[in-house]
Amino acid sequence: MTRIAMIGGGPKCLFALLELNDALTSIQETPVRVDVYDPYPPGAGRVWNTGQPRELRLNVNSRIIDASSTLCLQSFDQWRAVSGENAGGEDTYPARALVGEYLREQFERLVEDGCLNLAHRPSVVTGIVRQGAQWEVFSEQGSELYDEVVLATGHGLAGYRSEGMLGGALSATQLTVEREADAMGKVPPGSKVLIRGAALTAYDVVLALTEGRGGRWEQVTRNGLAAVRYLPGGQEPARITMTSRSNIPMSPKPQRIPGPLREVLDDFRTRIRRWGAANAAPSGKATDRPEADLDALWQMLLACALRCARHSGIRASATELCNTVLAGQSQAFSAINSPAEKLRASLRANRRVDPATHEWIWSIVWSGLYAQLVQALSRIQWRTGDRERFNRLAANLERMAFGPPEPTALKLLALFDAGILQQEPSADAVTAEAIVIDAVTAPVGVLSGPAPEGRPAHSLFGSLLANQEIQIRRAERGLLTDTDGTCLNARGERSESLAALGRPTEDPTLGHDTLNRTLHPEYRAWAQRIATKITSASQKVAP
Ligand SMILES: Cc1cc2nc3c(=O)[nH]c(=O)nc-3n(C[C@H](O)[C@H](O)[C@H](O)COP(=O)(O)OP(=O)(O)OC[C@H]3O[C@@H](n4cnc5c(N)ncnc54)[C@H](O)[C@@H]3O)c2cc1C
Incomplete structure (x- = not known):
């Protein structure tokens, strides 16, 4: 047995x-x-x-x-x-x-x-x-x-508390995935709420405190486009403020990939598979691995973005597209001050009412090639510095490619327009008189941060690490596994x-x-x- x-x-x-x-x-x-x-x-x-x-x-x-x-x-x-x-x-x-x-x-x-x-x-x-x-x-x-x-x-x-979470703060999960009536009661109607985080978990909290409290959505048409309007239920907070370090909102997921771009992506899928084969580990042993040529991969993604931009009829130089990934937003987006207006601009670009943005181009590239990237990047050996750089750039690309679906983005926009929702940089957040809700999720992997400084998130992994049964490489947070797990x-x-x-x-x-x-x-x-x-x-x- x-x-x-x-x-x-x-x-x-x-x-x-x-x-x-x-x-x-x-x-x-x-x-x-x-x-x-x-x-x-x-x-x-x-x-x-x-x-x-x-x-x-x-x-x-x-x-x-x-x-x-x-x-x-x-x-x-x-x-x-x-x-x-x-x-x-x-x-x-x-x-x-x-x-x-x-x-x-x-x-x-x-x-x-x-x-x-x-x-x-x-x-x-x-x-x-x-x-x-x-x-x-x-x-x-x-x-x-x-x-x-x-x-x-x-x-x-259950019960994760992020580093830096304030003493009296509620955690997002208490109001969402593991809702506690008690915690909901701590956010009275008409209150001021400050959310640490401005990504998918924060959006869950926003919807829990509005739609989840009897608020409704009315289908409307604005500037010839389908949109929604928020009809308050009377039990929602007066003001909800989401905060994040960058203050850049996530872009809604692209609705569809236009035909000509699919052909471009197909071509680059093949190239990434080839890159993956050339940079893969020859065996399961960590020490056998050659260092991967990440620069070549980034060049490939940039070439794909340039071709997608050309096929979408927008002007974008290699430098501009590159800077968009480095900064987490395009120059055009950084000129828009309000996160709500950035969201509106993303939605218009998604629906092709306005020309494609550089963010939209990158979302097509990153989500369109993601399956091949997953295969190609698994367990590669990183050169010093490449791992940290990749994580930084991937986080920016994920904000462009894996944001909320359009229906959620429309609801958020309706709440911005109703004056109930706002977003600001964490540095400007005023916590006085606000009910603070922590919507920062636990990092990936099993450590509180990258090795060797990160601490085990749970005793389970602490003992396996202490007994050397598992390995976490420098600058990473997750367990190194073989191809069968x-x-x-x-x-x-x-x-x-x-x-x-x-x-x-x-x-x-x-x-x-x-x-x-x-x-x-x-x-x-x-x-x-x-x-x-x-x-x-x-x-x-x-x-
Ligand atoms: C709020 C939220 C929304 C998400 N939405 C999406 C989405 O829309 N689409 C999508 O593709 N992905 C989404 N995800 C990602 C999601 O994690 C995956 O889709 C999927 O749940 C991963 O499955 P899993 O089994 O690896 O992990 P989980 O679903 O997290 O399951 C792990 C299980 O392990 C149990 N566990 C943990 N530690 C212990 C322990 N020490 N002893 C015993 N049991 C333990 C937990 O109770 C849990 O049930 C979302 C994640 C979150 C948190």
Whole structure:
């Protein structure tokens, strides 16, 4: 019997187990037992918990959600069409709670109809220690031995408090994903609210305090364009101020990629794949890796942006496009003082009412080539300084490419126009008389900041690091893993039977914190490894 412990029962755990179940269906009486540790119901986990308020919506197009398997052939969109939740097929960004229902249902099917002998352990894991060929997993319920462990802790547990969070501040999650009536009561109608953060988590808070309190949206037409107007419910704060260091708002996601640009992107996808092959690690060992030529990759992205700009009929030099990424905004945008007007300008460019902005060009390039970048950049060896530079520039590009969907951007704009919402630089924020809400999310990986200074975010990773079972490279925050998710230890060797999937592995992997099941193949390779192990063990004992 192979005993597996999954630490964290969110979507990554679900996808890995669905894959394992499908790989083992031909074996009768599977000699495997899987325990999923998570205080939340698995499948949905904490982020997609079904109890969260309905105004919290998906940030990506629902068509990417697919937890289908031999047990249920339906993607999320097919599932909700059958259950009558999206009869017209028009709701592209549904409530997260509904996504959670789908994910939870797939996990329940796996328990009832799958072959994994699957059990949910509703408790927090506090430590993992190697005991010979096995792992001792410590939880609030005691400890147990397992043959295989998977770390899939994603965004971590409830109750995260960011560094620099003020003493009396509320955390965004108390008002959103893990809403507490008590916390909502601390933000009375008519109050002044100051939010630390001006990105997706802050937008959740804004919607929770307006739409979530009875405010409504009226469809209107402004300057010939569809827009929304906010109709106050009377229970919202008088003023909500979002704050951020750069004070640059996220750009709404592009609605669609025009045909000619798709051809340009196709060409560069091939080039990036080639770059990835030339710069990939020759083996799993950390020490074998050549240093990647990041300058060549940036030149490629710049060439792609230039061609996209030309095909979009806008003037943009290489220097201008380059400076847009370095500064986080174009010169044209920096000349617009108000974040609300920047948002309006982005929406107009998105709809092609106004000419494309440099930000729009970069959003097409970054999101259009993202799948290839994820593959090409995974586990590369960085030259000194390249890692830090990449993180800085990638953060700017993500603000241009992975902002709110258009319906959310329109709601924010309506709140700006109604005088309820504003945004200002953190440095100017006046906290006196304001209710402060912290909407700064935990960094990717498992440290509070880049190694070696960053501290482990949880005792679980602290003990694994102390025992040298895992490795975090300098200037990174996430675990270095092999292509099947197996962690590499401090010597760069495979820490056999210990794997990590998703956000804990970010930095060495890119964009792993997503519902998109096709972007990262590690969970599949993990399931294949386990299936091979179980199949060959069961063949040895077969009569
Ligand atoms: C507010 C929010 C909105 C998001 N919206 C989107 C979106 O629209 N689209 C998208 O693609 N992605 C979105 N994401 C990213 C999201 O994290 C991924 O889509 C997905 O949830 C990742 O799955 P996961 O299983 O790796 O991590 P998670 O979903 O974070 O699941 C990890 C699980 O591990 C559990 N856990 C953690 N530590 C322990 C421990 N020590 N012991 C036991 N259990 C533990 C947690 O309770 C949790 O249930 C969003 C994230 C957040 C926080």
